[in-house]
Amino acid sequence: MTLPQGKALRVAWGEAVTELGKTDPRIVVLDGDLGSSTRADIFEAAHPDRFFQMGIAEQNMLGVAAGMATVGFVPFVSTFACFAVARALDSIRVLIAQPKLPVKIAGSYAGLLAGMTGKTHLMFDDVAIMRAMANMVTVCPADEVETTQAVKAIVDYEGPVYLRLTRPSSPILFDDTYRFELGKAVTVRQGGDVTVFSTGIHTTRVFEAAEALAADGIEIKLVHVPTIKPLDEEAVVEAARETGFVITAEEHTIIGGLGGAIAETLSDKYPVPVKRTGLADVFGESGPNDDLLEKYGISVAKITESIKSIVKAR
């Protein structure tokens, strides 16, 4: 089944934070001179007095956000994931995570698809880094519906959050009846052969792959994990118990992201075979989205092949 096309998560974020800003004066947005890409510009247009251009200076920007949080604001720091997580990591660690300040890091252009930018901008070890940090909640929404709700939930949560956002327009997985809950996984497809855990917009690809797999007689149970930390351990163990074998799938290195989190949890609480899929332990390159997805093995067709061969090898 092909899902209907929707907005990019960055657009959904820009609109959601702008809408919340209308009724919540605590919300401010700090931009590292990328507002027209990250769509922080939507917020600036509506709330210019609560938009702070911090220039191309990410270490300071994350620190300034921490200071603003101490006087009662709920700052969203908006830049590319690579510049927040990699460039300004020490600011996040020392001034935001350890003091548990309510700074929301909106890491845009995360994953493999960041325009024609290449290795410097393609950040797909961000989840591994952020979830390893004490106190840091890590959220990876799947579509515009979930992003909108996640933005509200992380404003309500009184602590630091990393929100993983992506660049390309994305399929819509959820309808209006969906309710995002911080820290909860959601089963988006039932099936008895294997459980696939996925996160972010990658879930929409796995969802589409599931139809092709079904035609081949493979029924996957698909569990979407939007909050990687804290992980919904109960749901993970429950699904592992049901199918006795799990696969993880993500637009992230297979080291330390969702796959790492699932493998850690299951090895501790309910050991079953875990096969991790996603991006290899490599850096990216520039190129058109479809070519990148194909070459790096995470297109719908590649996911279908990969799950099929894993299941058949069992």
Added chain:
Amino acid sequence: MSNDTLAGPDVAELEDLARRARINIIKSIAHADGGHLGGPLSAIDMLIALYFSVLDIRPEEPRWPDRDRFVLSKGHSSIALYTTLAMRGFFPVEELSTFDSIDSRLQGHPDMTLTPGVDMSSGSLGLGFSGGLGIALGARAAGKAFTTYIMLGDGECNEGSVWEGAHAASRYGLDNVVAIIDHNKLQQFGWHGDTVAERLPSYTGSQLADRWAAFDWKVLEMDGHDMTDILETVTTAKAHRGGPVAIIAHTVKGKGVSFMEGNYKWHARVPNAEEFAIAMAELGEPGYGQGGAA
């Protein structure tokens, strides 16, 4: 404005508070058998002046929302801040003996989640400054009138993030923030000169003042050990409008103990029993003889 209703200490009283603070600092480091000494001793006169005469604060209500803020960006001088906070009544002076020990609220570097009176965590150099600027930017956005004071080390000014922040603060014309740079002209190890034994500072002459001025900060200079000069300069800085102020405080690392002054080896060294006794005597602590080297 709580300070307006109190008769603040006069210069002689501030000087005596600073002398007693130095004794507390050295005792705490000796007791912990570790920690920094040189930087705390160069900063302590300014901390005493701020906390006993300048800052509008309520020790009994450390989180009072309208209080002036102070950020010790040179977080490794934490014992100077803790000593000052304790003497000002934020917590008992006796607690200083727990400095750096397990389960203590007085960590090696300041932790805003633990210590009453600490407005911002710090310790990784250059970052407390950004946090302090965020407090000031937030205060302005929230319509709050308080002033944020941030103390940096001169070595700390090597960090690139300091200059990221310096640019942003002047770009925003932040005039509710005062940066005080403890210019003691020594770093932990420093840069070598003609020989490796000769250790040189990062900034000489007017270099540090010139750099802050180049980032469009109003620059003032003072003797960071002269109480009258400190009070006058900080008052001038607070009253300045239109942009941020940097005060270059000329100080001596290890100030107050003859053999520690100007010697980079006392950045983080613990005095032995003999050195401790001499230091106590020089600072006039009863039971250690009359001032001067033994």
